[in-house]
Each structure stands twice: as C-alpha cells, then as structure tokens.
Amino acid sequence: MLYLDYAATTPLYEEVIDTIAEVMKEHYGNPSSIHRLGIQAEKLLNSSKEVIAGALGVLPAEIICTSGGTESNNLAIKGAVHSYQNRGKHLITTQIEHSSVKEVFLELEREGFRVTYLPVNSKGCVELEALQAAITEDTILVSVMYVNNEVGTIQPIQEIGRWLAQYPKVLFHVDAVQGIAKLPFHPKEWGVDLCSASAHKFRGPKGVGFLYRREGVQLKPLLLGGGQEYGIRSGTENVPLIVGMAKALRLSVDNLTGKTEHKYRLRRMIVDGISSMPELTLTGSEQEEEMAPHIVHFAFVGMKAEVVVHALEQRQIYISTKSACASEESDPSTVMLALGCSRERAISGLRVSFSDEHQEEEIALFVTALREVVKELAPMLSKSSVRRGNRR
Known part of the structure; x- marks a missing residue:
C-alpha cells in the first residue's frame, strides 16, 4: 500500500501512540484539580505548551489548546472580530481559504460585517498590491492562509506581516495548518497575531490542535464554562492528545531543513x-520555492477526478481530489476556479501529498502507476469528447 494523501491526514508516529497510551493510563487527572493527580496533569499540559511554543519561537502562555484547525480558525476569527468590532466592520481574506475560514467570513457577512475576498493570480498566490488596495480605516482583521491545502501554493505571509506593521489596529490571522512542521514558521518575527494549527497534519492525533494568540490580543470565547485556557477556551483539556501533539510537533520539526530538502526532491520526481x-x-507555480514541498496538484482535463482516484486505489495507491473536507462534493474546485481554470479543469483536479519518510522508489512506483492509469483512461476521454461533439 502506498499512502499519498498526507495533506488530508497523517499516520501517527509510533512514539506518539505510545506516549498517548501512557498518559491515558498513568496521568488521567483533571489539570484543574488541586490534588496530586491534577497537578501532574497540569505539569504535562504546561510542558507540552513549552514544547509547542519553543517550536514556534513564542511564549507558552500564547498557546491555546483546541480540538483542531477548524476550532482554531473559528476562535481566532470570530473571537477577534467580536472583540474589536468597535474599531471597524471591514474584514479581508482570500478567495482560496479553507472552508473553516471561508464559512466563518460568510457568517460574519450575515451579521453585518463587510468582507473583501482578495483574488489570487494564476499560480494561486495573493499579491500584496491587492491587499494594499483593499485595506481601509475600517479594517480590523486580515486572514491569509500560509500554504493552500489544495494546490500547495505558499502565500507571502512574511511580506504581508511586514506591511501590516504600519496598521497596528489591524490583526493578522494565518491558517497555518498545512505549513507548520512543513516549512519554517516564525509568527512573532513575521508580524502574525493569530495562527491556527492541527496535530493530525504533522503525524499527531486527530481531535486536537492549537491557536497561537500574540500576547495582548483579546478574543471573545466561543465556549463558556470553567474558564480553562486563560478563559478563552473552556472545557477540560485533553491532556493525552495535547502531549501527543507536542511530541509529534517536536519530532516533525527536528532536522526540518533536511526533511524539507528531501521532500522537494520527491516533489521534483512527481512534477517531472x-x-x-x-x-x-500541473497546477500552481513552476517556481519550486513558491510551492510547498509536500503537495503536488495536477488535472486530467476532461476526466472526473474520482475516476483516477479509484483507478489508483485498485493498485493500492491513495491520493485525493480537493480538500478532504470537500472531496465528496462533485462541484468544481473553487480554488481552481479562483486561479482562472476552466470548469472542466476544475472538476479534474488531483492532489498528491507525501512525507519525508517516503522514498524515491515509492514515488517512482506512483509515477509508473499513474502513467498506466492515464493510458487506460485516455481512450475513454476521447470517446467522451466525441459524444459531446455529437450532442452539439
């Protein structure tokens, strides 16, 4: 079996599985309890935040544990907008955000906020000039993802953060779910006020993530209750999963440069x-440095993407179509449409995503299998084209 859908989810490190099981068995106390078992759990929680903060170069108190990327995005955007709405009613995001960001902005529009959705170029990249033209005195939040989860384009987060520094009343949120542990990410240095992460994207457990909140930024809670996580995210912390998340992040960022170089070599093989x-x-930029090392996106124009996915699945090779959160939808990819692709191409998009543990032999196996599938399906494509021509 060859699993090449790491952008959807990743298998856990064996060490992480062992750690989670040990914490579940030995350290089951509630971190809010004042007895010994509670204090032990609290220590594990705090040490995990120290590990996460250390990987990002931020303070442990700036890490809020959540149930994953979706909650982190919702908390960051809604929490910030509802806390600072007295400053203004204008928000800025992009046309290619993940649904857990896009849907939040649509809801905020229904609440009366005005949202500007920045376009992207044919590579899938937001251009700083578009942001500069969109910002107003009424703007209170800008939200731009780090790496697009579908096509893999890296957004100019550093450049945007530097430029937004002249607008101290505008908060900058980054959905970093596909970027953290794949590429260097320094939110404090880059002028990021809020960033979201999900553990299962870097070989940690599902159902846990975190939100970096720069010190001093106020967030209105989504959940009310016991006041955990500095009063911002109530609910008893899932200590075993948080410890597992911290360990997975530490393992993932260890020798990140070497791992990234290896993934770019694999990416080159797939692209070639x-x-x-x-x-x-191929979709995206031809410039390698503008694309994430672990994602390759392409289209088999005229062929439904799921047909290719299932043909490869019969060979025990697993890739995906668009975002896993939208892969069951038959509609064309909104991300590809935003890049200026035709509708026909936008329903034919395919995503390959992999890890640093994949080897060149495995990638060669995938390319060979893909070539066989294309050869098998191409005649179907020409027949389909003839039928469409006859209907015209």
Whole structure:
C-alpha cells in the first residue's frame, strides 16, 4: 500500500501512540484539580505548551489548546472580530481559504460585517498590491492562509506581516495548518497575531490542535464554562492528545531543513513524471520555492477526478481530489476556479501529498502507476469528447 494523501491526514508516529497510551493510563487527572493527580496533569499540559511554543519561537502562555484547525480558525476569527468590532466592520481574506475560514467570513457577512475576498493570480498566490488596495480605516482583521491545502501554493505571509506593521489596529490571522512542521514558521518575527494549527497534519492525533494568540490580543470565547485556557477556551483539556501533539510537533520539526530538502526532491520526481504525460496539467507555480514541498496538484482535463482516484486505489495507491473536507462534493474546485481554470479543469483536479519518510522508489512506483492509469483512461476521454461533439 502506498499512502499519498498526507495533506488530508497523517499516520501517527509510533512514539506518539505510545506516549498517548501512557498518559491515558498513568496521568488521567483533571489539570484543574488541586490534588496530586491534577497537578501532574497540569505539569504535562504546561510542558507540552513549552514544547509547542519553543517550536514556534513564542511564549507558552500564547498557546491555546483546541480540538483542531477548524476550532482554531473559528476562535481566532470570530473571537477577534467580536472583540474589536468597535474599531471597524471591514474584514479581508482570500478567495482560496479553507472552508473553516471561508464559512466563518460568510457568517460574519450575515451579521453585518463587510468582507473583501482578495483574488489570487494564476499560480494561486495573493499579491500584496491587492491587499494594499483593499485595506481601509475600517479594517480590523486580515486572514491569509500560509500554504493552500489544495494546490500547495505558499502565500507571502512574511511580506504581508511586514506591511501590516504600519496598521497596528489591524490583526493578522494565518491558517497555518498545512505549513507548520512543513516549512519554517516564525509568527512573532513575521508580524502574525493569530495562527491556527492541527496535530493530525504533522503525524499527531486527530481531535486536537492549537491557536497561537500574540500576547495582548483579546478574543471573545466561543465556549463558556470553567474558564480553562486563560478563559478563552473552556472545557477540560485533553491532556493525552495535547502531549501527543507536542511530541509529534517536536519530532516533525527536528532536522526540518533536511526533511524539507528531501521532500522537494520527491516533489521534483512527481512534477517531472506528470510533465512527461501530455494528458496531465500541473497546477500552481513552476517556481519550486513558491510551492510547498509536500503537495503536488495536477488535472486530467476532461476526466472526473474520482475516476483516477479509484483507478489508483485498485493498485493500492491513495491520493485525493480537493480538500478532504470537500472531496465528496462533485462541484468544481473553487480554488481552481479562483486561479482562472476552466470548469472542466476544475472538476479534474488531483492532489498528491507525501512525507519525508517516503522514498524515491515509492514515488517512482506512483509515477509508473499513474502513467498506466492515464493510458487506460485516455481512450475513454476521447470517446467522451466525441459524444459531446455529437450532442452539439
């Protein structure tokens, strides 16, 4: 079996599984309890935050533990907007955000906020000039993802953060779910006020994530209750999963430079293989440094993406179509449409995503299998084109 859908979710490190099981068995106290078992759990919680903060170069008190990327995005955006709405009613995001960001902004529009959705270029990248033209005195929040979860384009977060420094009343949120532990990320240095992360994207457990909140930023809670997580995220902390998340992050960022270089080598192999098949079209930038190392997106124009996915699945190779949160939808990819792709191409998009533990032999196996699938399906494509021509 060859699993190449790491952007959807990742298998846990064996060490993380062992750690979670040990904490569940031995350290089951409530971290809010004042007895010994509670104090032990609280120590584990605090030490985990120290590990996460250390990986990002921030303070442990700036880390809020959540149930994952969706909650982190909701808490960051809604919490900030509702805390600072007295400053203004204008918000800025992009046309290619994950649904857990996009849907929040749509809801805020229904509440009366005005939202500008920045366009992207044909590579899938937001241009600073578009942000500069959109910002107003009424703007209170800008939200731009770090790495697009579908096509893999890296957004100019550093450049945006530096430019927004001249607007101290505007908060900058980054959905870093696909970027953390894949690429260097220094929110404090880059002028990021809020950033979201999810453990299962870097070989940690599902159901846990975190939100970096710069010291001094106020957030209105989504959940009310016992006042955990500095009063911002009530609910008993899931200590075993938080400890597992911290360990997974530490393991993932260890030798990050070497791991990133290895993934770019694998990416090159995939890109070269796809480029050699005239039926396939790559998505995104031709400049490698503008694309994340672990994602390759392409289209088999005229062929439904799920047909290719299932053909590869029969060979025990697993890739995906668009975002896992939208992969069951038959509608064209809104991300690809935003890049200026045709509707036909936007329903033909395919995503390959992998890890630093994959080897060149495995990638060569995938390219060979893809070539076989394309060869098998291409005749179906030409017949389909003839039928469409007859209907015209």
